[in-house]
Amino acid sequence: MAASRLQVPAEVRRGDSFEVKISIRHPMETGFRVDDSGKPIPRNTIREFTCRYNGKPVFIARLGSGIAANPYLRFFLTAAESGQLSFEWVDEAGERGDALASLTVVG
């Protein structure tokens, strides 16, 4: 599912906050719209988005129909150890998506 665009700095100083930007392609269907034949389109939004830093959850976003289509998130994490940032999300249809980034911590 769902292509995403992720932006994470390649290298950060230990102890510094760094910015994470992610944009996920998803309609975030509200359930209030109808298709061309007048049938309601069932609600389907990304319910849960989890960011893990070396396997440990560090940021969770519970979204809903109040978040715009193709949800964009920008948040900050604190650099501790070099390793992997993983992002995982699931929508109401049960479809999952993920993205990965490696982070090098210096200093």
Next chain:
Amino acid sequence: MKRDWNPPLASAHRRRLIAASGALLAARVFPTRADSAPLPAIPELEAYLAGRTPQFGRLILDLPRLADDGNAVAMRVTMPGPFAQGEHVTSIALFSEKNPVPKMAQFEFPVPPARVEIESRVRLAGSQRVVAVAILAGGAVHVATAEVLVTLAACLDGP
């Protein structure tokens, strides 16, 4: 006979009137931060607060004053530190006054965040006030509100 269009009394009265309308106009164009205003009545928000008394002023919710398209409105919520030990932010929730689903999002920090700043884009079904609620590990509740004028509301038509 020359008619006096500017009798001193009427003139003073008019000047006062002009000054007053100017002040009124300025108040409309440059509203004061709505942070001190009471919270809008949103049942889901009241349930979420569950009787806890929120504090105003520390949490900052930024939304544009005027949004052309309610389908995607830039939103930023920040809470400047420093945070005392055991007083870090654990979650931030967003509530809408007019959306069919009032709770728009909830962000959680499983580990104490060094910098509390979240940006996203929200859907808004019409002009309204939006409320952000931050809960701290020590149990303190901080709120911020922002008023948005939405020209084209979301949810009424397709994106």
